[in-house]
Amino acid sequence: MPAGMLGIEELDRAEIEAILARAKHFQPIQDQSLKKLDTLRGKMIVNLFFEASTRTRTSFEIAAKRLGADAISIAASGSSVSKGESLVDTLNTLAAMRPNAIVMRHSASGAPHFLARHLAMPIINAGDGTHEHPTQALLDARTILDRRPTLEGLRVAIIGDIAHSRVARSNVYLLSKFGAEIVLCGPASLLPPQLAQMAPGVTLTNDIREALLGTDVIMMLRVQLERQHEAAFPTAEYFQFYGLRLEHLALAKPDAIVMHPGPINRGRELSSEVADSQRSVILNQVENGVAVRMAVLERVIG
Amino acid sequence: MPQLLIKNGHVIDPASATDTQADVLIQDGYIAAVGAVRAPAAEVLDASGLIVAPGFIDMHVHLREPGFEHAETIETGARAAAAGGFTSICSMPNTLPVNDNATVTSYIIERARKLAATNVFPIGAITKNSAGEELSAIGSMKAAGVVAISDDGRPVMNARVMRRAMEFARSFDLPVIDHCEDLHLSAGGDMHEGYESVRLGLHGIPASSEDVMVARDILLAETTGARFHVAHISTRNAMAMVAYAKQRGLPITCEATPHHFSLTDSQMVPYDSNFKMKPPLRSACDTGAVVEGIVSGAVDAIATDHAPHPGSEKMQEFEKCPFGIIGLETALGLALEHLVHTGKITLARLVALFTTGPARVLHLDRGTLAEGAPADVTIFSTDLRWTYDVNQSFSKSRNSPFDGHAFRGGPVATIVNGAVVWQRE
Numbered sequence: 001m002p003a004g005m006l007g008i009e010e011l012d013r014a015e016i017e018a019i020l021a022r023a024k025h026f027q028p029i030q031d032q033s034l035k036k037l038d039t040l041r042g043k044m045i046v047n048l049f050f051e052a053s054t055r056t057r058t059s060f061e062i063a064a065k066r067l068g069a070d071a072i073s074i075a076a077s078g079s080s081v082s083k084g085e086s087l088v089d090t091l092n093t094l095a096a097m098r099p100n101a102i103v104m105r106h107s108a109s110g111a112p113h114f115l116a117r118h119l120a121m122p123i124i125n126a127g128d129g130t131h132e133h134p135t136q137a138l139l140d141a142r143t144i145l146d147r148r149p150t151l152e153g154l155r156v157a158i159i160g161d162i163a164h165s166r167v168a169r170s171n172v173y174l175l176s177k178f179g180a181e182i183v184l185c186g187p188a189s190l191l192p193p194q195l196a197q198m199a200p201g202v203t204l205t206n207d208i209r210e211a212l213l214g215t216d217v218i219m220m221l222r223v224q225l226e227r228q229h230e231a232a233f234p235t236a237e238y239f240q241f242y243g244l245r246l247e248h249l250a251l252a253k254p255d256a257i258v259m260h261p262g263p264i265n266r267g268r269e270l271s272s273e274v275a276d277s278q279r280s281v282i283l284n285q286v287e288n289g290v291a292v293r294m295a296v297l298e299r300v301i302g
Numbered sequence: 303m304p305q306l307l308i309k310n311g312h313v314i315d316p317a318s319a320t321d322t323q324a325d326v327l328i329q330d331g332y333i334a335a336v337g338a339v340r341a342p343a344a345e346v347l348d349a350s351g352l353i354v355a356p357g358f359i360d361m362h363v364h365l366r367e368p369g370f371e372h373a374e375t376i377e378t379g380a381r382a383a384a385a386g387g388f389t390s391i392c393s394m395p396n397t398l399p400v401n402d403n404a405t406v407t408s409y410i411i412e413r414a415r416k417l418a419a420t421n422v423f424p425i426g427a428i429t430k431n432s433a434g435e436e437l438s439a440i441g442s443m444k445a446a447g448v449v450a451i452s453d454d455g456r457p458v459m460n461a462r463v464m465r466r467a468m469e470f471a472r473s474f475d476l477p478v479i480d481h482c483e484d485l486h487l488s489a490g491g492d493m494h495e496g497y498e499s500v501r502l503g504l505h506g507i508p509a510s511s512e513d514v515m516v517a518r519d520i521l522l523a524e525t526t527g528a529r530f531h532v533a534h535i536s537t538r539n540a541m542a543m544v545a546y547a548k549q550r551g552l553p554i555t556c557e558a559t560p561h562h563f564s565l566t567d568s569q570m571v572p573y574d575s576n577f578k579m580k581p582p583l584r585s586a587c588d589t590g591a592v593v594e595g596i597v598s599g600a601v602d603a604i605a606t607d608h609a610p611h612p613g614s615e616k617m618q619e620f621e622k623c624p625f626g627i628i629g630l631e632t633a634l635g636l637a638l639e640h641l642v643h644t645g646k647i648t649l650a651r652l653v654a655l656f657t658t659g660p661a662r663v664l665h666l667d668r669g670t671l672a673e674g675a676p677a678d679v680t681i682f683s684t685d686l687r688w689t690y691d692v693n694q695s696f697s698k699s700r701n702s703p704f705d706g707h708a709f710r711g712g713p714v715a716t717i718v719n720g721a722v723v724w725q726r727e
Contacts (some may be wrong), residue, residue, distance in 0.1 A: 109620065110572060
């Protein structure tokens with residue numbers, strides 16, 4: 001079975017450390033005027049996005065190109081998928097063209113895992129349904145480690161629609177492997193109690209103030225209204241009870257950072273003041289996305 | 303006169319409390335004698351070292367015909383049943399058209415008479431097109447041969463309609479079988495709601511979606527006096543409620559599937575649709591309760607909920623795949639493995655769960671080796687080692703989570719109305 005990257009759950013600490021170290025090595029390249037390496041020259045990467053995405057798709061594409069690989073991106077709309085071809089047939093067709101890896105985003109949890117069982121081709125998960133988004137967790141870790149010496153002992157609050165968040169799951173796995181303390185926070189309808197069993201060091205609360213108390217890192221999640229099968233929470237009340245506002249920051253550690261996987265909904269998950277504040281590292285996350293994905297592509301294909 | 307003598311077997315017939323070494327003589331399609339038969343017979347089947355039991359009845363099977371013959375037909379489904387040791391199967395009405403009138407019922411019976419290796423007893427729909435609104439032609443379906451009514455897979459959500467259905471069914475002495483699922487609670491769900499669904503990021507089907515419907519139906523059965531049967535029971539609360547209803551003397555029965563007593567949600571291969579069914583594989587606690595129900599007697603029958611789907615439908619994103627697995631050929635092996643070899647129940651109790659249990663629920667004159675009864679006989683081994691290869695299945699479909707599973711014990715020969723319809727190679 002070719003090694004792709006399907007999730008953080010199955011990675012061990014050493015593998016994650018290696019990727020993060022390699023990403024750090026790639027960081028300065030982003031600031032050079034000549035940005036292109038030839039590590040993956042002659043390699044071909046297909047970005048297959050069955051779900052709309054701007055930042056992740058672009059980020060993977062740039063990462064591939066900076067490593068010298070050829071990258072093509074296919075959006076599901078306008079492709080054979082929208083003409084009724086099955087997922088397996090689409091992937092088999094692409095695999096027959098012999099790319100070196102397929103980067104895949106899909107709205108169905110487990111879609112890349114299902115394909116990995118039937119396809120002799122490395123698959124990199126760029127987000128599957130409400131399951132995992134491994135490169136997001138890696139770039140989040142890179143972003144934190146740019147500001148903190150270690151993840152161990154850090155208190156990280158993840159706030160929002162945890163139930164439907166692949167970002168939350170991948171971050172929980174990653175942070176827990178490094179001994180961080182993770183507080184998951186949201187209304188009970190978006191915070192299933194079983195989350196507490198996912199990994200060591202996870203606690204749950206429905207109270208945003210409790211979640212923020214003494215925290216080092218605040219991760220706000222996008223409110224994914226499109227993922228909810230029914231109204232699990234009155235939308236109008238969301239910002240009032242779970243939106244992050246400036247006054248909340250006083251509860252956290254003085255040097256606490258605010259993160260968000262984007263795209264942000266100003267006034268829904270967090271106020272504009274918070275998004276634009278000195279505490280926000282949201283754009284650093286985007287920047288690190290390229291370096292981390294370079295490290296992942298290199299590991300999978302190189 | 304066609305004669306068949308089954309020699310030297312260990313006869314287990316729960317209906318007559320027989321559990322002893324004996325011969326079984328079949329004549330003209332009926333049981334002629336059970337005991338030491340010395341007279342020579344035209345044909346002899348040596349059952350030394352094997353169990354000879356009344357023909358097994360599977361009261362919950364989807365044969366897909368008419369309408370979905372690409373998944374299964376009456377002929378292929380019945381052959382798979384015979385290879386699983388079943389001599390009688392009950393076909394659920396969710397075909398196309400739905401079996402909601404006597405014409406469809408007669409069609410199924412006629413096709414089965416011509417093509418099926420086993421007896422086929424159709425189950426009629428509760429409501430027209432199983433849409434949950436208007437009652438179907440229950441009386442004339444009963445006259446045409448249905449043995450129960452059910453809107454399996456599309457449970458009647460309107461309690462008032464269910465109440466009327468129970469009253470009507472009672473007038474015709476038909477049991478009402480419900481696939482107990484509150485469709486609002488389970489909407490969008492793909493697997494049991496619990497730690498595993500949270501971990502895998504799959505939408506959950508809460509145990510309560512089954513529990514509230516079991517509770518509703520038991521209360522309605524009490525109101526109406528109808529015979530009510532819970533299909534594929536899978537939760538601990540549903541099990542407790544059925545046990546309580548029985549204790550109070552209500553005519554409530556239930557069945558359990560082999561997969562619900564042998565697999566838990568944590569044992570499923572992630573995102574493998576051969577583990578996707580309704581009700582879903584539940585938690586270990588629920589599975590344990592189902593086994594306890596089988597041990598205590600709260601469970602009346604083992605039924606497979608054999609649900610064939612072609613590979614093209616099961617080879618998709620998990621959330622897109624249809625619910626259901628095939629189960630006719632693996633039922634006995636799983637029951638032996640999880641219930642008998644573990645010492646939880648006796649062989650006689652196992653046989654009862656496949657014979658007298660379902661026969662009593664459906665008032666069938668089958669499931670017994672009494673003299674004069676139709677000669678439906680299942681011969682099986684408790685020790686035979688065999689491995690299930692789903693690609694060799696008689697079913698048209700391949701959706702089984704037990705492909706490659708090594709079994710200890712399983713069917714050896716199946717006799718329907720005096721004729722050997724299947725024998726292990």
